[in-house]
Amino acid sequence: MQSKTPRLDDIHGIPARARRTNPLNVGPSERVVSTALGGGLVAWGVWRRGALGLLAGAVGGALATRGVRGHCPAYAAFGLSSRKAPKPTHMPVLDTEKLTRIERTVTVARPANEVYAFLRDPAHVPHFAPHVERVEDLGAGRIRVWTAMNGERSSWEAHIDLDHEAQALVLSHAEGPPERLAILLGNAPGGRGTEIRLVLDLSKTRGLLLRALAAVAGEDPDRWARAGLRRLKMLLEAGEIVTTEGQPSGRLIPVTRAA
């Protein structure tokens, strides 16, 4: 059964399939025709040979490609689409070509309005978001997030967009590359609570950088996304984040000194 979670493209006109950079703009029947026609042309080109054959092959190849992929660069250039899907509405210029997307979902046995109310309060964020120390509310839909990683402290400013109706929350970087973090809520079927979807769009460069870091330190955005959602679920369902830090064992106790 189709999940009721709003897809990101329902809200912001960006195809939600992870890492798809070219939005669909060719309708399903046109795709079939385009693929068949293109394939026919390629076949004819192979049989005909010569300059004309080559031309037919090239045109046929392009038609087939656009049919198979469902994306037509010519349509895109003129802002056209033969797809019945809602026309992509404008999103504050986000060049998806330069973004790496990470998506993770978790189901929490709490009603969506409760989850939304919890997430709306920036003061709750450090309790579950990995490496986030503090979130400062600057007013007028802006916040400053203070993070600490391996002793390195840094902070960044972000815009917060709240969509009360869709119960979605979008954080976008106020400076630097157009990165953003969206949290989308939907009802799980059969009254099983709320599906919380985290969508992280990172610039390709930062994506690569973080993946390199992942290889060295075992830390990467996907891991943070999963850990963050797991902790959020524990907080919302069980009222605490379960831990074994600080329990006794027969091992030596490492000394930690304040930095």
Add this chain to the structure above:
Amino acid sequence: MQALCYQGVNRVGVETVPDPEILGPHDAILRVTMSSVCGSDLHLLDGYVPTMRQGDILGHEFIGEVVEVATEVKKLRPGMRVVVGSIIGCGHCFFCQTEQYSLCDNTNPKPEVLDKLFGYPTAGIYGYSHAFGGFAGSHATYVRVPFADTNAFEVPEGLPDERVLFASDALPTGYMGADLCNIQRGDVIAVWGCGGVGQMAIQSAYLLGAERVIAIDRFPERLAMARDRAGAEILDYEQVDVREALREMTGGRGPDACIDCVGMEAHGTGVDYAYDRVKQAVRLETDRPTVLRQAILACRKGGTVSIMGVYGGFVDKFPMGAAMNKGLTLKMGQQHGQRYIPRLLEHIRKGELDPSYLITHRSLLANGQMAYDTFKEKRDGCMRVVFTPEA
């Protein structure tokens, strides 16, 4: 405090460690009055579970007295005597709400290992390796109990520790094994393994309406206990061909349900046993499913095989064809103790169940190595050794 710690393969020792502290708002600290060894500890000690770390405190089956509760604990008060289910539930997730506590989403703080190995992580367990959360175990003076209101149950007045201790693990595990069989009038149940869980499964099967229970083992004193204490008919698999015997004893039908109370380190007599022994020794398979194979072949058509013995990884030569074509129902799982403990305490209070006969030996923590050796080798008729931790 004193605690019995894992020190290496088949090596345990008492160490002086810090007392446990309240770490979460739903925690309670217990002074442990009794803590039992368990067959599943042997899998950890034998080194088949790779996420044990030197210094981990062992033990998951215990009873004690509440000494301290955190701010959000509502039901428990210091001074209460409680028995605690060995598997930790949060009480609020989908699985806890549907009484499948051992599948709890929220009590394993280190879910990565099981997430990879099992597809989804399962609940945390005391003293049961870091894959299951790495919680400090109960072979200690004190133990921390997370989500105490969900996991600790007050012991009815007048019942001694001996009778209630096994309501922590062996009894609910055996009871669940029988419960999963969906026992109908006239059913004959076969139980493999006459250790603590097997003994409890036999008694539970009778409580749930079984006509006859047939118990299978090879240790004479365990078989005698199954016969005299639990009322089972007994089979020594070293003396008889188990499948032939079960077929004849059930009028050619086969047992209606089979309960595996043995698990991944089963012992057997056939060629397949030698094969598994070798493969497990060189780590080509993690679990020896000798009992499971036999149960599937012995079970009547359309019957139920209930698996309570612990498996941790992969098995070979699983008779899937028999299971499929005979239309068997396979049911299994770590025990959902919190679902069963209240009704089991009621059975104990009424005198319908008395698991205290499982205790054949007592020990101080200081003699932990000897206790585990005796238990493992089943020396001196050992069924269960129970620690009474010293202060």
